[in-house]
Amino acid sequence: QSALTQPPSASGSPGQSVTISCTGTSSDVGGYNYVSWYQQHPGKAPKLMIYEVSKRPSGVPDRFSGSKSGNTASLTVSGLQAEDEADYYCSSYGGSNNRGVFGGGTKLTVL
Amino acid sequence: QVQLQESGPGLVKPSETLSLTCAVSGYSIRSDYYWGWIRQPPGKGLEWIGSMYQSGSTYYNPSLKSRVIISVDTSKNQFSLKLSSVTAADTAVYYCARDRALTASFDYWGQGTLVTVSS
Numbered sequence: 001q002s003a004l005t006q007p008p009s010a011s012g013s014p015g016q017s018v019t020i021s022c023t024g025t026s027s028d029v030g031g032y033n034y035v036s037w038y039q040q041h042p043g044k045a046p047k048l049m050i051y052e053v054s055k056r057p058s059g060v061p062d063r064f065s066g067s068k069s070g071n072t073a074s075l076t077v078s079g080l081q082a083e084d085e086a087d088y089y090c091s092s093y094g095g096s097n098n099r100g101v102f103g104g105g106t107k108l109t110v111l
Numbered sequence: 112q113v114q115l116q117e118s119g120p121g122l123v124k125p126s127e128t129l130s131l132t133c134a135v136s137g138y139s140i141r142s143d144y145y146w147g148w149i150r151q152p153p154g155k156g157l158e159w160i161g162s163m164y165q166s167g168s169t170y171y172n173p174s175l176k177s178r179v180i181i182s183v184d185t186s187k188n189q190f191s192l193k194l195s196s197v198t199a200a201d202t203a204v205y206y207c208a209r210d211r212a213l214t215a216s217f218d219y220w221g222q223g224t225l226v227t228v229s230s
Contacts (some may be wrong), residue, residue: 032211032214033217034214034216034219036214036215036216036218045206045220045221045222045223046157046206046217047220048217049218051211051214051216052214052216055217060151069214071179078194087156089156089157090217091144091157091159091215091216093213093215094215096172098172098173099159099162099170099213099214099215100147100149100159100162100172100214100215101159101215102157102158102159102215103156104156105156105157
């Protein structure tokens with residue numbers, strides 16, 4: 001069982017927006033602004049899409065955005081494209097005793 | 112361009128020790144950042160194993176702490192993972208990655224290597 005809870009699946013049509021949630025506790029997501037999001041295509045390594053809740057690494061399209069409210073973080077993908085179909089994982093700093101906790105992943109399908 | 116490459120045996124027997132090395136190119140481990148290991152069982156999600164700093168300071172997942180050792184060899188610009196007393200549950204793709212700030216924010220990843228635990 002993963003430390004952070006994500007919906008197993010999400011979907012949207014090309015051009016639409018979709019939001020994926022990531023729920024933790026006050027000891028991880030809610031306690032720090034250190035939530036990251038990763039995109040993983042089949043057979044590939046994960047790719048960092050968002051860090052520190054809402055910051056985008058260089059090269060990540062601005063269609064990807066992150067936010068947080070209380071113990072729940074969210075990743076929004078706007079203007080869905082076929083290549084956005086992938087698994088998405090959230091992670092969070094979990095305090096000095098557990099520096100890294102991940103969500104179980106969400107499979108995003110572009111209809 | 113920062114590149115990471117995992118290497119090590121693809122098959123380990125139960126109760127033995129899994130050993131992997133991550134060679135880093137395009138960036139000196141001595142410079143800055145943390146360096147970590149993450150694993151992914153087949154068809155499942157990601158799990159942080161642990162991270163280390165170039166000084167040798169290490170930080171482990173509490174659930175694996177008793178079996179994990181992460182070490183660094185700055186002369187070779189590489190770091191290593193040892194996981195002892197393995198069982199079938201340790202079968203996974205093992206990734207090494209650069210940890211931006213010891214906050215589970217990994218910006219560069221290796222391609223991953225599958226390690227199977229089986230007799």
